[in-house]
Amino acid sequence: MxxxxxxxxxxxxxxxxxxxxxxxxxxxxxxxxxxxxxxxxxxxxxxxxxxxxxxxxxxxxxxxxxxxxxxxxxxxxxxxxxEAQGWGKDISVLSHGELKLGQNIVGFADLSYNRNDREYTAAPLTIGTTSSTSFTANGVGTPFQLILPVGHPDNPFASDRASASYRFTNLRAGSASMTEGYRALAGLRGNHFGWDWESALLWNRSNRDDYYYGRLVLATLNTIMTQNRSLASVAADPNLGHDVLSKNTSQISQWDLKVSREFGQLSGGAIGIAAGVEVRRETTDLNPDPMVANGEIYGLANTILHSGRTVKSVFAETRLPVLKNLEFDIAGRVDKYPDLKSNFVPKVGAKWTISDSIAVRGTYAEGFRAPSLSQIVPGGAQYFLRNVWDPKRCGPDHQTPAPGGGTVTDCAINIAGTGGFNPDLKPEESKTWNIGLILSPTSNFDVTLDYFHIKRTNEIVLGTANEALKNEDRFPGNVTRSTTGLLVDAAGKPIPGTGQLQMVATPWENQGMTEEGGVDIEAQYRLRLGEYGTVRNTLRSTYVQTYKIQQFPGDPMNNVAGTIPGLSDWLLSAGTAMPRWKSSFTSNWSRGDHNVTASVNYVGPVSLLRRYDGDTKYAQPFCHFGTRKPTDAAPDRDTSNPLYETFYPKCSVKEWVTFGLGYTYTGFKNWTLTGNIQNLFDTKAPYDPNYTAGGFNEDLHNPYGRYFNVSARYTF
Structure with a gap:
């Protein structure tokens, strides 16, 4: 358009x-x-x-x-x-009970069940002229390409083969999902020998069934060519359509024991201590439809996983009130995962209350996250990649075939993608510190300022096709090419490793490092109006000063705060859009049974300028979208939106400011009546050319426009 x-x-x-x-x-x-x-x-x-x-x-x-x-x-x-939102139905039941079993022991139990049903509409399926990958549970199956021979009833060309674009409008389309959650908890708590203790058994299970309607059976589809059947006759064949069902479950069984008490005395008060142990069993079972696993369905891939593991943990924490105005918190945790060495992570925090109006606080903590089952055990996800640009067989303009045998197909080719497990993954580790200032100049006004710094190493991320192709020579195992049809050089000699793309592997991988630093701000002001009620104003804001990503160990790191990392630094293929500012302001007025809240939410702009390519810093940054210019530092600007800079001369996703208004009434006995309006002025999400389907970044913005919510709650 x-x-x-x-x-x-x-x-x-x-x-x-x-x-x-x-x-x-x-x-x-x-x-x-x-x-x-x-x-x-x-x-x-x-x-x-x-x-x-x-x-x-x-x-x-x-x-x-x-x-x-x-x-x-x-x-x-x-x-x-x-549709902006599909049909849905939700059911949720929760119960809790307690029973005193003795003077010092109480038994407790929780039971809950929830179910979410969703349906999504979609246009009936189509087939086209290009080759389409098919998958089996173990890899890539025989690809399908519709080729109508000479003499086929749908081929109008007397001496040439043909293909067709066709939609099977008689088949049901769309998808649905059903998610069920079960949770059961039973435990005891009590006090003996000066210790408060609690122990419980937990069982948690989640089931998910995914339905895909009107999928095409390859055996029937192929009869268009093998039996010279017309498209219309195959469309009417009752054996053409299959409603696919995949069934997936995950489950956690856990036992834990926690104890705590106070003992001793320091100048600021009693020493507090808490400790605990935990044993957890995790299992995951992902089962695709048998026909999909056998490679019998057109245009669907598999997600398969069958595994489990047992995790053991020990943790402890102590509170040390060294002085009346100085206290420390010290904690530590040890986790033992199968095939990983035990890992200890500490945490140390302190708060110094200088006066009634000034306090200083700080925390240092380390973190540890083991890879999930789906990331390390055999299995994973398969998928389709469409309109992929092959940087070896197509020029940097994404349009001109490479010399020596490249074709226009190489500029927008459809290939297979396989992602999933990586048994060599290392655990993620992090180090975090923050220091903050708490100010209370008056009884009605509080301000907190916290500077934070987070450093994550071995961060686990899912690889991307763009990354695999950009780094093909560095990590050649992630790209599969045909061994025939190679490009040739000026002398007519075949160039190794330049066959047509067939598959890209995007397994989970350990990213080198991510660093983020900034300031969290919170301010509260309370105004008492006597008989006219009370007003509470709250401002919360985060400013990101530094955001650096090292995709692979040894790579240079540039500050990409306020940008999309993979655009700001062309070396990167990872990282999400990171506006420098995110803020919210709420003002709440309450008087008796009436409560009114007004809010303002702000998401800052995100630059789309290209500034770096690893060690190279461009003397003149240029916009990634729009019409190419002679001054561009690189030739691969995205020209799919040639007038982008005409309408967005700042080359950025604009800031987004939305307003909300809510009212709550509690004047009826046992009733709470609430009404809310979000995005009061129906402000559209700012345009982001990276998202061609919706035109906005789903991580930062939403498409809902102005929407209302009315609820009533009755308390027995």
């Missing part, structure tokens, strides 16, 4: 096939250009006149390059299946 018109056009892929001629005999290439399109694309005219549309510039098509401009097509309205 060019943004100037509202188009009535959705897509020409419908139950009326569009046929494409093979570019050359045996090539399996059905691509077209503006020049070849009139002779190489045949649009069906079998649809009703009410569904026909002649495509013009008003339909958002580029007249210079469009292969279908000026053609009359059967318009299929797939936009009617779009």
């Amino acid at each position: 060019n943004g100037r018109y509202k188009s009535n056009y959705s897509t020409y892929v419908s139950q009326y096939p569009t046929i494409f001629r093979e570019t050359s005999p045996g090539s399996k290439n059905f691509g077209v250009t503006r020049a070849t399109a009139p002779n190489n694309i045949v649009f069906s005219s079998a649809c009703p006149d009410s569904e026909k549309i002649t495509l013009g510039e008003k339909d958002g098509l580029n007249p210079a390059t469009s292969t279908i401009l000026g053609r009359t097509v059967c318009n299929y309205d797939q936009d009617r299946f779009d």
Whole structure:
């Protein structure tokens, strides 16, 4: 869409096939250009006149390059299946009970159950002209590509093979999920010999069933070619569609014992101590539909995992009130995971109350996180990668084939992706420290300022296809290429390792290091209005001063705060958008049974400028999106949005300010009535060109616009 018109056009892929001629005999290439399109694309005219549309510039098509401009097509309205939120139903039950078993012992138990059902609409499935990967449980299956031989009932070309774009509109589409959670807890607590103690058994289980409707069975789909059947007859075959069901479970069984007491005396009071032990059994079972696992379904991949482990932990903490205005907290924890050495993490905190209005506090802590089961045991996820740019076989402009045998297909190729387990993963470790100042100049005004610094090493992240291709020569095992059809140099000699892309592996990996530093600010002001009630104002704000990522050990580190790391530093493939400022302000007025809250939320801008490429700092940063300029420090600017800088000259995702208003009434006995309005002024999420589907960053913003919530609660 060019943004100037509202188009009535959705897509020409419908139950009326569009046929494409093979570019050359045996090539399996059905691509077209503006020049070849009139002779190489045949649009069906079998649809009703009410569904026909002649495509013009008003339909958002580029007249210079469009292969279908000026053609009359059967318009299929797939936009009617779009939804902001799918249908859902939730059930939740919770119970708690306690029973005194003696003078010093109390038994307790919790039981809970919750179920969430969701359904999502989608347009019926399609097939197209390019080859599509299929998966089995153990790897890649036989790919499917629709090729209509000469003489096929749907092939209008007398002497050339063809392919087609086709939609199976008679099949149910969409997906659904059902998630169930069970939780049971039973334990005892009491006091003996001066110790408070508590011990409990916990069982927690989660079940998830995922349904995908109207998926295509490859055996039936292939009869289009093996039996020369028409697309319409295969579409009507009752054996074509299969509703896929995957069943997944995870479970935790745990026993723990905790004890605490006070003893001794320091100048500031009694010493407090607490300790505990914990034994936990984790299991995960992910089961794809058998037909998907056997590679019998078109366009679906597998997620498979069957494993379990036992984790043992010991922890202790003590509070030391050394002086009346000085206290320390010291804690430590030891965790033992299978095949990992025991790990000890300490924590030390202190607070010094200088006066009634000034206090200083600080904390140093270390952290440890073992890889999850899904990250280290055999299994994992398979997926499809579409329109992948191959940097070896396509130029840096993402459009021009590389010399020596590259094709336009290499600039937007569909390949397989495999991610998942990495048995060599190391645990994540972290070191955190902060120092803060607490100010209370008056009884109505408090301010806290905390400077924080976080350093994470061996951070576990999921690899990306972009990273694998960018670092192919550095880590060649993550990219699989054909051993034939290599590019050739100027002398006609084949260049090793330049065959067409087939698969990219994106396993979990240990990232080198991440450092983040900044300031947390919180201020509260209370205003008492006598008979008119009380007003409480609260400001919470975080400023990120430093955000550095070292993707691999030894790589340089640049400050990418306020940016998208993978754009600001082209060396990186990791990291999420990090605005420098996030703030919220709330003002609450209460009087008797009435309570009114007004709020303002602020998310700062995010720069899309390219500044670094590892050790190289660009003398003149340039925007990653828009039209290429001679001054660009690198040739690979994204030109898919050529007018981006025209409309966004600052080259950034704009700040987002939203307002909210809420009211609560408690004047009816046992009742609490509440109404809220979020995003009061219906402020749209700022545009982010990195997200082509929704146009906004889901991690920072949302698409809801103004929305209301009304609730009533009755307390027995």
